[in-house]
Amino acid sequence: MKSRIFVPNKGVSVDFGESKIYTISDGIYKEFKDNISLATRRRKKERLIYLSQFNNLKEYYPEIEYFVECLFGLYIKGYVMQEVQSTQLYYSGFAKEKLDILHKIKEILSLFEDIGLRYYDLHTGNVVLNKNKLPMFFDIDSILYIDETKPDIKPFGFDYYEIYGGKLDKKFQLIKFNALVQSILASVPKGHLTYDEIGNEMINCQLNIYNPNSIFANEDLLEHVTLSKKRND
DSSP: OOEESOOSOOOSOEEETTEEEEEETTEEEEEEOTTSOHHHHHHHHHHHHHHTTOGGGGGGSOOEEEEEEETTTTEEEEEEEOOOOEEEGGGSOSHHHHHHHHHHHHHHHHHHHHTTEEOOOOSTTTEEEETTSOEEESOGGGOEETTOOSOSSOOTTHHHHHHTTOOSSHHHHHHHHHHHHHHHHTTSOTTSEEEOHHHHHHHTOOSOOOOTTSGGGTOOGGGGEEEOTTOOO
């Protein structure tokens, strides 16, 4: 993957936690803040290079144009990615379309898993729809190898998960996925979807879900919901 030491005029940034985002002539520049360690930056670069080998996955995240490095090979300051048009999952349409999109997100997560990666930071700010109505994963540099035990930046809920004895694993990813499903389907009008007993418990859950023994860590909400037969969405 290409690297550069400088980027075109950055202009004004938008602050996003661990990074600053600039719109430049080459696309979108994500520049890591100084508190991101050199070791973390190297790991991010390694994972992104590995992920870029799989052409079938490139349509699901903004393709990286080049790394911005300090003294080539030492560490990355950030990276420039393609600018993409996107819409929020909340506006994904009727019940059937929402279910189809969520099943597609689940499929993509499995594709990541097939190549030894997991994406844990699932929420409506990071998972959107591209112009072709396909799921698009932002902050792709937060993806991890499945055997890694510590995230670069802790996703929301991970502190609670650790308190309950949880480790960074597939159960935590399932919790995050179920929370995403719950938030998207909660806006579907009553009667458009049918939930079984487990599904009803999960969709109406108001308790702390970040427990490795919770139903959210052990059941897949999508498996417990279907489109109501009387609806024509």
